[in-house]
Amino acid sequence: MPHEVDLIILLAVGFGTALVFGYLAARLRLPPLIGYLIAGIIISPNTPGVVGDIALANQLAELGVMFLMFGVGMHFSLSDLLAVRRIALPGAMLQIAVATLMGIGLTMWWGWSFGAALVFGLSLSCASTVVLLRALGDRGLLDSVNGKIAVGWLLVEDLVMVLVLVLLPATATLLGGEAPVQEGHTAADQNIWLTLLLTLLKVSAFIAFMLIVGKRLIPKIMLLVARIGSRELFTLTVVASAVSIAYGSYVLFGVSMALGAFFAGMVVKESDFSHRAEEETLPLREIFSVLFFVSVGMLFNPSIIVEQPLQILAVVAIIMLGKTLAAMALVLFFRYPLNTALTVGASLAQIGEFSFILATLGLSLKLITPEAQNLILAGALISITLNAFMFTAIEPVQRWIRARSHLARLLERSGDPLAMLPDEVDQSYLKNQVVMVGYGEVGRRIAKSLQEQNIRVVIAEENREIVENLRNKGIAAVSGNATEPAVLIQAHIMHARMLVVSPMDILYVRRMAEIARQLNPDIEIMLCAENIEEARVLEQENIGRVYYAKTEMASNMTHHILVQMGFDEREPASKAAH
CATH class of the missing domain: 3.40.50.720 (NAD(P)-binding Rossmann-like Domain)
Known part of the structure; x- marks a missing residue:
């Protein structure tokens, strides 16, 4: 088949399959991204039938990552985070540490290297913002105190994962992987601590540039274009800002495009036209997000479900039980009510886009194997599918606990x-x-x-x-x-x-x-x-x-x-x- 039409075939097959299975997932009251992942599995080289070009899919996935991170930046609200900082900040940090340690302990027991175990544990520690917002929105909890705590908690997780994505390439050789090639040589040619220091300096320089220059320049450009009154030019301005800043951050400062896109979203949010920018770019961001999830599905090998069912069960147990119980214990420790603890616990009982991004990066740095990536993908598919049942169980579990007064007194805020x-x-x-x-x-x-x-x-x-x-x-x-x-x-x-x-x-x-x-x-x-x-x-x-x-x-x-x-x-x- 001519190479010139590979992209068209991939888009046609990918979008068509994603539409069918996304619709079926929505009809079953599941997040549509489950359908997108299944669509990717169906057109992957690991299953019979139509096979998409995985190399092209990965390139489109890079755009998907950029737009996902751009969306995270646009939704990042410092005021929302500050409103719940006393519980969200320490709670999320401790929960990430606990979940990461559980993942490290499990995989090192399996005989994995520390570097692989660390990436794997971090991948299991971060929940999906997309899934959480959908779950809270469906239940009318987004504006509730419990919803704000859960969203603030995930904002902290997102920030930690952004930092991990920045530092992981610089520490890859120290962890037993391969550093990415830059300017004709790898970071392995330098002292690892010097590399880490240079990375932090570059990131700091980029952040300072965005806060000093970007925060003023981008809103002014958007204002000039908005005065023309052309809707397509305004949309193009926002998209060009996102892609250009992401690419510029990589070329000029040597930081990841994901971090650049994240800060591009934060800068656009500072503009008076942030709501319009979000509305105008939403279809484009969702399209590339679909491509990202489809490409992730194309990397998954379903045979692992048959070959390693016990390992998958252990991964799901960490995601849905370990993380949930750890989060609940932390919320109760901060003297919040049982209902808040159950809501936050249910919110974190899944993994999603950051886990995929981190797994893909770990694979490219030779830190994890395709087997580890498949376990992460299997854990995501199962946990996202079952996450709705976790929210449904909140009320029955709460009633069961309160029916046992001694347990309720132990868990609720005694002496608060x-x-x-x-x-x-x-x-x-x-x-x-x-x-x-x-x-x-x-x-x-x-x-x-x-x-x-x-x-x-x-x-x-x-x-x-x-x-x-x-x-x-x-x-x-x-x-x-x-x-x-x-x-x-x-x-x-x-x-x-x-x-x-x-x-x-x-x-x-x-x-x-x-x-x-x-x-x-x-x-x-x-x-x-x-x-x-x-x-x-x-x-x-x-x-x-x-x-x-x-x-x-x-x-x-x-x-x-x-x-x-x-x-x-x-x-x-x-x-x-x-």
Whole structure:
């Protein structure tokens, strides 16, 4: 077959197969990337039938890696990370260490070298951001405290993996692999510590350049192009920025294209057009992501499932049990509730794109063998497929634990000082107060207005860091999930005049309202709905007075217009017009 059409054949077969199996995976309520991986397996040289050009697939996969990292950079939010830094930063670092040590211990028991064991362990330690965001989004948990902790945790993992991708080539010879060839010689020709020092200096120089020059230059270029009004030119500007920075980082600073693409995404996020840039480039990023997962599938040899089933089971056990239990233990150690521990544990019970990138790099540096890469791919396929069941098991496991009071007392935050109001809070303060559940943007605005009028407020918030900050400011606050009676009791709901609930899942709202009315039948309840459908349901159930953002905005704007137009605000406009 003519070489000139190999690329077209690969794209046609790859996209077509990925479409079919991605659709089937979605119908089975699994992440579509499972279907993309299976599509790659089907057209790989390791299975009969149509065979794609794996060399071309690998080149396209490089673009896929760049766009994946660009997307990670665009989604990286320092503010989100800082909001949960006290648990996400130490928790993720310790969890990576524990999972990596488990992988090293297992593979060295199998007789692998330390370098191979290290790359393998690191590959098992990092969960997939793509899978996590999909799982949390499907369950409406993205904006919850548990969801923010899980996302912040994975942001730390992503940053650690970016650092590993930078340092691994420089330390390859020290770990028993082969350093990449650069400028006619390898890093093995130099002292390994000198190579490592030069690598860190180059990375530091690149980061400084991006923060000083790139952060100012790229947004200005985007502004100039946006003023022209051409949609395709704007999209081209964003894509050209991503690819050019990735390539320039490799040529000028000697750092990986993946790191360059990551910082390109971070720089674009700083622009006023970040949302538009994300929207315009999303189809292109997803297309190349599909190619990446298909190419990864093409590297997988299914025969390993038959030949090494026990090894695969051991890998899956580390991913789905070892990592999960380690993460849960760390979350509980930081005195977060059991539900948070179970959510974070389920979130980490899988591996994905960074594992594939790291395995591919390890293979190219001769640190791991194709067998190790196949074990990683098998672990990813199985763990991603079963991850949905981990989330489904959260509620039953939580009920089972709480049905055993001794176990619940052991695991829950016994003696947690933030779970109850401090002794300094005067008992006279806890009468006719407003109990506010949640201290997000809406909650902050309401609380500030009430405090300006000297109205007493008690905040019930799951995020311990927020509770600590509130107490430092002299504001009464308790830590915990307000769907648990103990939390509302600590907020003295029985003496409160009002309960104000910030936007959250409607099931939680019902539970809070039920507990509040049991403890205080006369309490007035005010609810914030996230959308018009929820507002209608809450109004029909007569749980409390419901507020919906767009309705309130329309009401306030209408009121202002009527006042400015000279109508009496107490009479309808139609009557005033006469």
